[in-house]
Amino acid sequence: MTEVAYIDRPSRALYFYAILYLGFLYIPVLFLPMFSFNDNIYIAFPLKGFTTKWYMEMFNNQPMWAALNNSFNVACVSAAIATLLGLFGAKAVTRYRIPGEKPIIFVIMLPMVVPYIIMGVALLILITQLGFDLSLYTVTMAHVLISVPFAMATLISRFEGFDQALEEASTDLGASPLSTFWRVTLPLVFPGVLASFLLCFTISFDEFIMAYFLAGTDPTLPIFIWSQLRFPLRLPGVLALGSLILVVSFVVVFFSQWLRSYRVEKTQPGI
Amino acid sequence: MNETTIEVSALAPSPKSWGRRLYAWYLRSDALKGFTLLSPTLLVMGLTMLIPFGIMVTISFWAQIGFEFDTTFTLANYGEGVEQPLYRALLLRSLAISGTCAVVTVLVSYPMAYYVAFHVHKHKMTWIILMTVPFFTSYLLRVFAWKVILGYNGVINSGLKGLGLIEEPLAFLLYSPTAVVITLAHAWAAFAILPIYISLEKIDRSLLEAATDLGDGPVKRFLGVTLPLSMPGVIAATLMIFIPTVGDYVTPALVGGPDGIMIANLIQAQFGLVNNWPMGAALAIDMMVVVAVISLLYIWLTRKITEKIA
Incomplete structure (x- = not known):
């Protein structure tokens, strides 16, 4: 052990650097809740005093609640579809030897390396050329497209730690493929499924670039926030909402990351 | 004459057992099962990515006239x-x-x-x-x-x-x-x-x-x-x-x-x-x-x- 230690010996300089880096990551974000409690319509220093009136204002903002509701629905549906598609894809890729597997995975992962504006524009052209109206459904479709690669990546890593023998044992003992999936496979990969759902949910919930092109008259929350950023008088209310979302997403992300890291071995049924 | 018909019918099994054979072959083929599982995902990705790309490329060779497209091929853009x-x-x-x-x-x-x-x-x-x-x-x-x-x-x-x-x-x-x-x-x-x-x-x-x-x-x-x-x-x-x-x-x-x-x-x-x-x-x-x-x-x-x- 001591042999390893001289390579891994603690470095004070790096530690300070890491703290600084975390500061760079967090401090800009933390200005949002700070100004949401500031008793001044303008988002600027000096601070004027403590108030909760922006939160009161936020609770009475009907269009904002409508936008929040739209985003929630879009995120739930697109995350569910993307996770289901990711589940099929990840299972197929990890369980079976498929000829041409690499190019297929490349196509599925492509949205990760194509600028969103290009996919947004392409979908916009397709939908209008087909004569469909832009709506929350078109936004949902776009969000499924960008979420599937993340769902696949999350679930593939889950399936890779999966003991195939358990499924085989279930089949050998006479279980149908469906009941094997339902009673053996699903419980084992469930933390991965949940993590994938939450990841896809956060991606969709926050996505603006494509939604801006593809939403019709019903705005999602980021589109609503975008429209508010131009009106200084509405900003404190947006900051209040942003702070609340911040707290909720911290909790959700912590939970989903914890799920992701939750070891496969720990969840194996007691045999 | 009679003999050949018997031979033919023996060679060509009834549709039912063909189906069974196909199914058995399918069950043994990893690749096919894999493709079946993959197909929904591939289909959705293809429909929402490759087709829109194709149409975008097509449109880039058109021209805009007011609110309509002029669909004659042009490299002007x-x-x-x-x-x-x-x-x-x-x-x-x-x-x-x-x-x-x-x-x-x-x-x-x-x-x-x-x-x-x-x-x-x-x-x-x-x-x-x-x-x-x-x-x-x-x-x-x-x-x-x-x-x-x-x-x-x-x-x-x-x-x-x-x-x-x-x-x-x-x-x-x-x-x-x-x-x-x-x-x-x-x-x-x-x-x-x-x-x-x-x-x-x-x-x-x-x-x-x-x-x-x-x-x-x-x-x-x-x-x-x-x-x-x-x-x-x-x-x-x-x-x-x-x-x-x-x-x-x-x-x-x-x-x-x-x-x-x-x-x-x-x-x-x-x-x-x-x-x-x-x-x-x-x-x-x-x-x-x-x-x-x-x-x-x-x-x-x-x-x-x-x-x-x-």
Whole structure:
């Protein structure tokens, strides 16, 4: 052990650097809740005093609640579809030897390396050329497209730690493929499924670039926030909402990351 | 005569057993079962990605007349994309801003990833979560936060004023390409840390021990072993920041000002105010092709260089 230690010996300089880096990551974000409690319509220093009136204002903002509701629905549906598609894809890729597997995975992962504006524009052209109206459904479709690669990546890593023998044992003992999936496979990969759902949910919930092109008259929350950023008088209310979302997403992300890291071995049924 | 019919009927089994045989063959074939499982995912991705791409390419060869398309084939949009100095300038600026942002973010994030990979032994997961959580908060609000920090009455200006270091607020902080680079670097940091961290974490520690035992100092060990082995992560991180940020129009619109406007703002305008969809499609394809060529060149170059060093 001591042999390893001289390579891994603690470095004070790096530690300070890491703290600084975390500061760079967090401090800009933390200005949002700070100004949401500031008793001044303008988002600027000096601070004027403590108030909760922006939160009161936020609770009475009907269009904002409508936008929040739209985003929630879009995120739930697109995350569910993307996770289901990711589940099929990840299972197929990890369980079976498929000829041409690499190019297929490349196509599925492509949205990760194509600028969103290009996919947004392409979908916009397709939908209008087909004569469909832009709506929350078109936004949902776009969000499924960008979420599937993340769902696949999350679930593939889950399936890779999966003991195939358990499924085989279930089949050998006479279980149908469906009941094997339902009673053996699903419980084992469930933390991965949940993590994938939450990841896809956060991606969709926050996505603006494509939604801006593809939403019709019903705005999602980021589109609503975008429209508010131009009106200084509405900003404190947006900051209040942003702070609340911040707290909720911290909790959700912590939970989903914890799920992701939750070891496969720990969840194996007691045999 | 009679004999042959018997023979034929024996050779051609009834449809039912054909179906059974096919099913049995299907059950034995891994590839087929795999394809069946994959097909829904592939179908959806194909429908929502490849088909729209095809139509976008088609439209880029058309022309806009009022609210209608003139569907006769023309290369005019691409010609204009190359000839117009504004388009060229914006594309070059976007590449410069995103390239700078990618390089800066990777350089700044490398030591952080290194620290977590090699020097954190307890609560590694907590560090990783801490590094990724800000990434999941609203992108728009994170960009807006930088407007608050860099603005005329923002955090930096009022702070410096309060300290008596400046008398008038520094106007150049906000609405500049620098502001766009800083904001993007902050917004995309998680995409740099994670791939680098993963590639560092994969390095076999015994290789480092071997290098040390053979007399390499810390610097030589890092340059000879750690850095080359972590290059896949560095390449992935650079591309995962460079590619999406070229297509960002939110950050330039909020903190870029007239000097920080990027190609994506122009593309967006073609589908909005300007209302010239074929031109917008052509510009989008131009951008995609240039980005793809640069990315492939970058991958090729870094591979060559790493091979030479290692």
